[in-house]
Amino acid sequence: MIKIAQLSCGNDYSGIQKEIEKAAETVGAKIVFPDVDIDFDEAVEEFGFNPVSAGLKLMIARAKALVDKSFEADAVFIATCFRCAEGSLIRNELRRYLQKHTRLPVVMYSFTENTRASVLLTRMEALVTIVKRKDLLGRERQVGITMGIDSGSATTKAVIMQENKIIGKYWSPTTTVIESAEAVVKEALKKAKMDIKDIESIGTTGYGRYMIGKHFKAKLVQEELTVNSKGAVFLADRQKGEATILDIGGMDNKAIAVMDGIPDSFTMGGICAGASGRFLETTAKRLGLEIGEFGDLAAKGDLHKVPMNSYCTVFGIQGLVSALAEGYNKEDVAAAACRSVAEQIYEQQLQEIDVRYPLIQVGGTSLLKGLVMAVGDILKTEPLVPPDSQYIGAVGGALLCSGFI
């Protein structure tokens, strides 16, 4: 059984320990707490950051036990209370410390009393996958005829691959999970001029992965963090070396730091719609534009012209509407909306991982030129947008499941 070492503060008193353990158990892992000496001042002194809270000192001592190998674990889950400044400082520094001194995959989370196992499930599953399926994740070439299906919160995508090439693909908005998947599979098969019987292996990912995995008898049912990473580095032709994959999704965002296509740290958003593709969709509707047109229009605007007082989907958009009334043009307003999303991702998510270059921007929102420009502007880099960047999940699924042929 995979052992996930938990380094946390405030979890007991927030009433969420049961949820953390439930998420780990669901993916076949076990939460463990590194044994440490009750007098952990020495560990804190050696670490060099002396927090006032004893709970955080204990976290440091436990991290040191992992680094010193006095306690063995396969992966690490670091969590502190949402809105605790001291907690977030320690959380980040411990993540860096562990990544510098160990090869353990690390995931962080800041919780509230409302944190549920379902929110933690994808993170735990990714940790387990990285540990358990290292060989499978090392796959760089697709073989045979395989299909990947990505059942996302906003869209469902299907890709058919044959001998390392995409031969059929299709996407549509997600309505009912199974029906949407059946529809995209049918169209992708039509484009590939194939029948479902020709497919040798199927891999599913995304929110609806379990349901469609069962429906299509998939050989691989895998969370999107590891699958998207593989799909992204494959499409961007960056299978070797470092990279950061940024996927601004319809419901949540993923920022994944990879080495040779295998994630070693990642962060998933999901706390605010204002930092997701949904914000841009709502803004586009308010401007009377299709989302694709919106992205092109934003690319023509000035990212810094329209002031924004809020990142919120309600109040932020209200601000943009007011800007239109004040005489700002649509291009600049659309650009400001893109900047708003990029800024929030930079401030809230990219701080949680070490951003490595190149930055590969993927997912449906990577087709919005204005958003890619806004991300590049804030990170002072030119994001790499691979071909078929909206299909990374499905491509990753098709690539990885070819390991089961």
Place this chain on the structure above:
Amino acid sequence: MKVFIYPPNSMILQDLVERFGHTPLALAKEIDRRVNDPELDSPPMNITEIDVKIGLKYAAIEVPSGVRGRLALFGPLIDEAEAAIIVNNFPSTFGCMACARTNELTIYLIKQKKVPTLELDYPKNEEEVEDFVARIKEFLEDLK
């Protein structure tokens, strides 16, 4: 009298208050009730989401959930307090709430009650230990 002790989980303070004929307002009993209640199942403290919301009486929504969860337990004890003993600068083995922000707020809330309060530092040597116990004894005897 009901005497709130800080840190609220110090067994030594709890014992001293009981020895000198008062009722300690300590966390041990509260936690014992929760740990042994078969209806609750979020180990090890059995704090529930509802408890954390009870903590809103003492700390605002933007305060971390761990602080509110702790205050849900000993906030009601502070409400009941007729006297208090506060020990400062103690090692974590003496009693520990693990969270510095909770500690700050707890001490503030006790002081706001304006009940007779003894505030003293954790002793560092034998002589200080004797003085520590003597001062607590004197304070508790005067409360009668």
